[in-house]
Amino acid sequence: MTSRVRTVTFDAHDPYELAGFWLQVLKAPRPDDDEPGDPYAAVVTDSVTLLFEQNNDEKAVKNRTHLDLEPDGPRDEEVEWLLTLGATIAHDRREPDGSGWVVMLDPEGNEFCVLRSAAERAAAG
Numbered sequence: 001m002t003s004r005v006r007t008v009t010f011d012a013h014d015p016y017e018l019a020g021f022w023l024q025v026l027k028a029p030r031p032d033d034d035e036p037g038d039p040y041a042a043v044v045t046d047s048v049t050l051l052f053e054q055n056n057d058e059k060a061v062k063n064r065t066h067l068d069l070e071p072d073g074p075r076d077e078e079v080e081w082l083l084t085l086g087a088t089i090a091h092d093r094r095e096p097d098g099s100g101w102v103v104m105l106d107p108e109g110n111e112f113c114v115l116r117s118a119a120e121r122a123a124a125g
Contacts, residue, residue: 015039028043
């Protein structure tokens with residue numbers, strides 16, 4: 001028997017707004033049944049669904065699980081675009097040789113990493 005990851009669930013103060021950020025990041029359409037004020041909001045992609053669930057507890061420590069994003073273009077351009085959407089940089093782990101990653105925070109403080117694109121990794125050998 002085998003299982004697959006169907007949904008990754010995040011606590012959120014405002015599920016609709018936080019899903020809106022991730023909808024832009026992943027270039028996914030908003031589900032027709034998501035409305036402001038709902039206790040849940042989703043981001044559905046071809047590979048996984050991100051579910052944002054109403055929870056008013058404050059985030060107290062680093063996430064034990066996070067998403068790693070692999071952009072389809074240059075990592076540095078993706079980081080700059082994510083900043084315009086409301087993300088912030090928590091830790092910049094980029095190296096002079098182009099390797100590394102950037103640890104970012106979504107608008108509610110959930111960590112995620114931005115890696116190099118497949119083309120950037122291939123070009124580095």
